Amino acid sequence: MKNSIRLLASIAAVSVTMALPVAAKAATANATVNAKIVKPLVLTGGGTIAIGTLITPSTATFSNTFTIQPAATQTGTYCQTGFTCSGTPTAAMFNLQGTNNTPLNLTIPLTVTLTNTSWTGGGAAPTLTMTTSNSLAANNASGVYVTQLPNSGFPGTNYYVGGSLTITQATEAGSYSGTFTVTADYQ
Template sequence: MRLALAFAALSAVAFSPASAQAATATATAKANVLKPLQMTGGGTVDFGTIVTPSAATFSGTFTIDAAAAQTSTFCASGFACSGTRAAAMFNLQGSNNANITLNVPTTVTLTLQGATGTPPTLIFTTRNSVSATNSGTGNYTIQLPNSGQPGRDFYVGGSVTINQSTAGGSYQGTFTVTADYQ
């Protein structure tokens, strides 16, 4: 009887299904938390006053440096220039080391103020301190150097060309610079 009982117990163990093996996998949870992106500044790109030559035919290109200080030669030969030249300054703040897509228009139309009918225009071709060259699209990728203040300053300057067909008067136009996290 003992032998039969031992044989039955051994048979139960031998013929029972193998115990199930546990399977595991690992997942990662993550979150990218960004501070609100803020841009301040703007101001005015100021070419000052430009007096044209008295010659019948003339042309001159006038450039505002994309910098805080205006150090390059500004006034074209034959023209008289006065006033304080200035680039527009912007400050961008957000999260440290975040990649930002920045868009600066490549051209801005300046319209003669107070003109009637179809007003004369000047084309302002922008340059900025983010890149030494204009990208052609106005899109740039930058990285913020810190979180919050002081952020990153950048300047927008550029050039206009004036010739004998340019009507006299005050020209003005506005442009918008945009920035967004990538």
């Protein structure tokens, strides 16, 4: 009987030991917090694409294209054979400030419609179409250019917009003007 009691006591001790809570090991996991702070985009400038005054040739047939380079200064020959030109040709300059190395879209229209603002004839005023060019890259089909600023805030980066305009004997005389909008937006 003593053995039975000892056996029962041993079984009871094992049962009590098994019933005691086992110390749990703590589980851990890490999380990362990310935040990117960007400066607001500030787009200033614009100004004017100045083509100047163009006096057409006296010949019956002519056609020439005048190009304003998308640069701070114009180089090369601007005036075309047979034309007389005056004024200082200049590209429009836009300054963009924001956060460096942050991808953004710069949208520049591919064409600008110029309307004859001095038109006194009947019907709608004549128009000309200027094809734009810019200092970012060769024109693409969409007019949206992906770029990044090489600096943050001031002084920003300057971008230039120029263009080409074709004048023929069919072009009505007068002063032509048109406006366009350049847009910058982070991706």
